Amino acid sequence: RNHCWNSEVSFCPHWTPPPPPAARATMDDERVDSCSFSCPHDVHTVHLSLKLRVHFETHVVHGVVRLSLLAVRDTPSVVLDTKGLQIKTVTASNGPASFSVRPAHAALGSALEITLSSALKRDDTVEVKIEYETSPSALALQWLTPEQTAGKKFPYLFSQCQAIHCRCMVPCQDTPSVKSTYDAQVSVPNGMVALMSAIRDGSDPDPDDALRTVFKFKQPVLIPSYLLALVVGALESRKIGPRSYVWSEKDMVDKAAFEFAETEKILQVAESLVGKYVWCSYDLLILPPSFPYGGMENPCITFVTPTLIAGDRSLAGVVAHEIAHSWTGNLVTNNNWEHFWLNEGHTMYLERLICGKMLGEPLRQLEAIEGWNRLKDSVKVFGEQNPLTNLIPNLDGIDPDDAFSSVPYEKGFGLLLHLEQLLGGQEVFVGFVKSYIDKFAYQSVTSEDWKNHLYEYFKDKNHLLENVDWKGWFYSPGMPPVQPKYDTSLADACLKLVDQWIKAGDENLHAFGPADLKDMHSFQVIYFLSELLQAQEEQTPPPFSLKHVQMMQQAYNLNDVTNYEIRFRWLCLCLQAKWENAIPLALRMVTEQGRMKYIRPLYRYRKNG
Numbered sequence: 317r318n319h320c321w322n323s324e325v326s327f328c329p330h331w332t333p334p335p336p337p338a339a340r341a342t343m344d345d346e347r348v349d350s351c352s353f354s355c356p357h358d359v360h361t362v363h364l365s366l367k368l369r370v371h372f373e374t375h376v377v378h379g380v381v382r383l384s385l386l387a388v389r390d391t392p393s394v395v396l397d398t399k400g401l402q403i404k405t406v407t408a409s410n411g412p413a414s415f416s417v418r419p420a421h422a423a424l425g426s427a428l429e430i431t432l433s434s435a436l437k438r439d440d441t442v443e444v445k446i447e448y449e450t451s452p453s454a455l456a457l458q459w460l461t462p463e464q465t466a467g468k469k470f471p472y473l474f475s476q477c478q479a480i481h482c483r484c485m486v487p488c489q490d491t492p493s494v495k496s497t498y499d500a501q502v503s504v505p506n507g508m509v510a511l512m513s514a515i516r517d518g519s520d521p522d523p524d525d526a527l528r529t530v531f532k533f534k535q536p537v538l539i540p541s542y543l544l545a546l547v548v549g550a551l552e553s554r555k556i557g558p559r560s561y562v563w564s565e566k567d568m569v570d571k572a573a574f575e576f577a578e579t580e581k582i583l584q585v586a587e588s589l590v591g592k593y594v595w596c597s598y599d600l601l602i603l604p605p606s607f608p609y610g611g612m613e614n615p616c617i618t619f620v621t622p623t624l625i626a627g628d629r630s631l632a633g634v635v636a637h638e639i640a641h642s643w644t645g646n647l648v649t650n651n652n653w654e655h656f657w658l659n660e661g662h663t664m665y666l667e668r669l670i671c672g673k674m675l676g677e678p679l680r681q682l683e684a685i686e687g688w689n690r691l692k693d694s695v696k697v698f699g700e701q702n703p704l705t706n707l708i709p710n711l712d713g714i715d716p717d718d719a720f721s722s723v724p725y726e727k728g729f730g731l732l733l734h735l736e737q738l739l740g741g742q743e744v745f746v747g748f749v750k751s752y753i754d755k756f757a758y759q760s761v762t763s764e765d766w767k768n769h770l771y772e773y774f775k776d777k778n779h780l781l782e783n784v785d786w787k788g789w790f791y792s793p794g795m796p797p798v799q800p801k802y803d804t805s806l807a808d809a810c811l812k813l814v815d816q817w818i819k820a821g822d823e824n825l826h827a828f829g830p831a832d833l834k835d836m837h838s839f840q841v842i843y844f845l846s847e848l849l850q851a852q853e854e855q856t857p858p859p860f861s862l863k864h865v866q867m868m869q870q871a872y873n874l875n876d877v878t879n880y881e882i883r884f885r886w887l888c889l890c891l892q893a894k895w896e897n898a899i900p901l902a903l904r905m906v907t908e909q910g911r912m913k914y915i916r917p918l919y920r921y922r923k924n925g
């Protein structure tokens with residue numbers, strides 16, 4: 317049941333990766349990535365070859381990286397991104413090289429400038445080899461002691477490179493405007509397994525240390541640096557489909573295999589919408605509870621939070637999201653982080669299309685309605701005049717982590733749903749999305765590239781596109797200029813129950829009971845609570861009293877619900893109504909897992925008293 321790592325050495329034996337595109341013409345305008353010091357106008361990293369040794373005793377990764385570089389114009393030097401790295405040696409294949417590490421920027425780290433002995437002419441190639449060490453405080457790397465793991469016997473390490481943390485792990489061009497293939501060898505203590513965002517390519521005893529094992533990987537598909545990923549731990553696997561395994565520590569792996577058993581079906585639905593999956597394998601890694609996100613779309617192995625394990629597969633929508641990223645984000649990539657909505661808005665759109673195909677269109681519509689509430693929450697937290705609520709924000713001098721919110725996801729989705737309704741419906745608009753993916757696959761694009769293709773694809777409907785308030789959608793803060801229309805057939809029952817609760821006086825709260833929710837899908841319960849929260853925060857005075865919350869617990873026993881999406885909204889409602897009994901439950905939720913989507917809002921209630 318637990319396959320031997322080596323027995324899957326050639327997991328994709330007959331798979332030939334797609335040919336990379338012809339190198340895109342050098343960008344005419346000096347479009348820069350304000351989050352990177354590297355110079356994509358000078359050179360492009362075509363391939364990285366990594367040799368990493370993971371040292372748990374010091375929380376350091378020792379690395380040797382060989383960067384294969386292609387000059388896209390004449391240049392005497394190469395500039396890479398680093399953060400907290402100790403650069404030991406730098407050599408170049410075209411002769412002696414010197415290097416200097418520039419003073420550090422708080423968020424962006426330090427530029428590593430490499431001066432070559434002979435300048436590069438356009439189309440020249442050169443290999444630069446760098447020996448370095450990471451810092452124990454590298455933001456990209458989360459180290460766990462054995463006590464912090466489920467098994468308690470081995471330590472654990474996982475990476476999170478999106479958006480600009482790869483530079484803490486490898487000196488590189490840490491910008492999504494550059495895409496490279498990679499191969500890697502990772503040496504770890506015996507008894508532990510290393511996995512990367514790549515195809516597994518076997519493992520061998522470490523020739524330099526009998527107490528270590530070397531795991532090998534290859535990623536022949538072009539990826540941006542933020543999709544480089546590494547995990548090392550006492551990992552086991554279970555096969556869940558012809559091209560998929562789940563990986564986790566022993567105690568979680570069987571539950572994960574059940575929870576994500578529909579992965580292959582989701583992959584096939586996605587392929588039916590937007591074409592062939594080019595990454596060969598699709599595995600899922602269930603991380604320890606401290607993982608800060610619902611999922612991260614690392615190629616070949618999506619990283620997910622254990623909070624998705626609801627026991628009834630009801631939270632697999634995140635897996636649909638991460639699978640969708642195999643096309644939007646990982647194949648067609650935002651050129652820089654100001655165009656992040658291209659990654660996330662299209663992926664939300666595909667995620668909800670998959671939901672509609674698998675669970676029915678009414679549920680896609682309900683997810684869309686709930687998403688509008690998510691967008692309202694983010695606009696409220698940032699402030700409706702905050703330029704970070706623009707769909708395309710200016711990130712000069714801003715750390716992308718500080719700009720992160722539901723805006724690129726839900727304002728981006730809202731624009732695409734609006735265009736679907738404007739331009740002829742779902743089947744028509746999915747045709748555009750597939751055409752956008754086919755045109756820009758393996759490339760990095762801006763919103764201008766996307767918009768030009770939209771106008772080209774719908775050349776007979778440009779009169780409709782001319783009426784779209786592009787400035788309002790792209791470059792204005794706050795809520796969008798237009799709200800899409802929705803099929804409210806599933807939402808209506810939720811809104812009716814909300815209305816009943818809000819209108820019920822304290823004296824007749826006994827009218828409510830478990831039958832109210834019995835026939836509701838979990839998405840409807842989530843939306844019911846979401847709407848109650850909206851009412852609490854939008855109405856003065858808040859319509860939901862402490863008595864209401866206490867009676868709702870009596871009617872529905874939501875304290876015992878384990879579905880994190882429901883539990884999170886319920887505890888927010890309890891804290892909003894200042895029910896002190898909820899405080900220990902909320903403290904348990906913010907300490908037993910690290911997903912920021914849940915932790916940040918719950919702590920805001922503490923701050924607001």
Ligand SMILES: CC/C=C\C/C=C\C[C@@H](O)/C=C/C=C/C=C\[C@@H](O)CCCC(=O)O
Pocket residue numbers: 478479608609610611612653654656709716717719720721724911912913
């Ligand atoms: C305008 C913002 C521009 C760039 C931000 C990019 C990355 C921010 C960095 O914090 C990384 C984010 C990673 C997100 C990963 C998964 C999310 O899709 C899920 C988030 C919500 C959840 O937990 O489900």
Ligand SMILES: [Zn+2]
Pocket residue numbers: 637641659660663
């Ligand atoms: Zn995403």
